[in-house]
Amino acid sequence: MLKKPSPRQTELELVTLEQLVPADHLLRKIDAAIDFGFIREMTEALYCPDNGRPPIAPEQLFKALFVGYLFGIRSERQLMREIEVNVAYRWFIGLRLTDRVFDASAFSQNRRRRFDGTDVAQRIFDHIVEQAIARGLVGGEVLYTDSTHLKANANKGRYDKEMVAKSRAAYWGDLDAAIATDRAAHGKKPLKPRDRQPPVKETKISRADPDAGYMVRDGKPKGFFYLDHRTVDGRCAIITDTFVTPANVHDSIPYLGRLDRQRARFGFDVQAVGLDAGYASAPIAKGLEDRDILGVTGYLRPSGPKGMLSKRAFQYDAGADAYRCPEGQMIPYATTDRNGYRHYKSAPSKCRSCPLLASCTTNAKAQKTVTRHVWADARDRVDAHRLTDWGKALYKRRKETVERSFADAKQLFGHRYARFRSRAKVQAQALLAATAQNIKKIAMALWPLPPRPV
Secondary structure, eight states, rough: OOOOOGGGGGGGOOOOOEEEHOOOHHHHHHHOOOOOOOHHHHHGGGOOOSSSSOOOHHHHHHHHHHHHTTTTTOOHHHHHHHHHHHHHHHHHHOTTTTSSOOTTTTHHIIIIISSSTTHHHHHHHHHHHHHHHTOOOOOSEEEEEEEEEOOOOOOOOOOEEEEOOOOOTTTTHHHHHHHHHHHTTTOOOOGGGGGGGOOOEEEEEEEEETTEEEOOOTTTOEEEEEEEEEEEEETTOEEEEEEEEEESSSSSSHHHHHHHHHHOOOOOOOOOOEOOOOSSSHHHHHHHHHTTTTEEEOOOOOOOOOOOGGGGGGGEETTTTTEEETTTTTTEEEEEETTSSEEEOOOOOTTTOOOOOHHHOOOOOOEEEEEEEHHHHHHHHHHHHHHHHHHHHHHHHHTHHHHHHHHHHHHHHHHTTSSSHHHHHHHHHHHHHHHHHHHHHHHHHSOOOOOOOO
């Protein structure tokens, strides 16, 4: 017989919050694997010790943020509504069933008043990486690096044009010294100091977020974006570094500096790195060799006008320091420019009667110019690694490590869009998202674990 249901929602039951959270819930795994106690110690100096109203515990504040990233809740107001009704979220953060959930403005107020201008997000990220190292999940011997774009919170049609200096990489000082040495070896006068200043270019500057960069790349959307340059360890794909730049900064600009930062901060003994084709450049190759690191980069397809001879058709003769064209003519050294490229120029008198002239050069003087970087030898050696058996195996792991990390970040952790404006705030977002990914990966790798003693 079908009976009339009783109003069970109003019944009084004697339960604990512990009973209501499933034993295999993700947050239980994270709580068993990660020690969040360091957050209070790390942020204690930012709170007044003997005055004011009692604040929200910092570990609760950051745990709530991690819940938002872990479960793809982009809105902080929506996050508070979810915490209010989800007993697993309450249990993880440390709220009782009857505790009032703090207001969403607590995040913005703490971000603006207490944590603005600090490196708290970076220090939390680093501490979680250290916990992964202590658990044997990070080796620091093989690292994979790539970048992905985040859409800035800015209208691509509202901008001003300004003349802005191009970004200079950390290796420019070494490159200037190499240029001076190369010019001296060839009997050329040194360049004037003003000639080595970074050039300026007209750039679109967003009115809403001036820190964002206008991105124009093949196969990518146009507009204002940020780039998240991320490094992942080869052992268990733990993220060991994340660094945000405007989208119009080339991938190679911050790379060596961030690599050195990881080696110094975590004591990594890096033996090899796997990099996308965007990092296939002579300065990166030289920097890796100087650090005694084997590099494997993707193949960078040569570009040039259609129907013209490619640079590969001209063979370099190291003994003569000259190029040999397909017709056998030697193209000698002419000069070294301020960007570190040697220029080799042919004799116009010989080129005018060459049958390949139309497909060789469009120069009005019938002169062919071939360029070669002062560190091109290092680039050739690094490129050769890609063809070895170990190089192929190492590069193949990219899609299982850093590319998979970005895919998870965008699909599951809301990493497609910049939630804030300004590079510093987007940097904090990238660090917190990467931290959330790391704590999930650590928890899943170590489960099952016995609960920590209270």
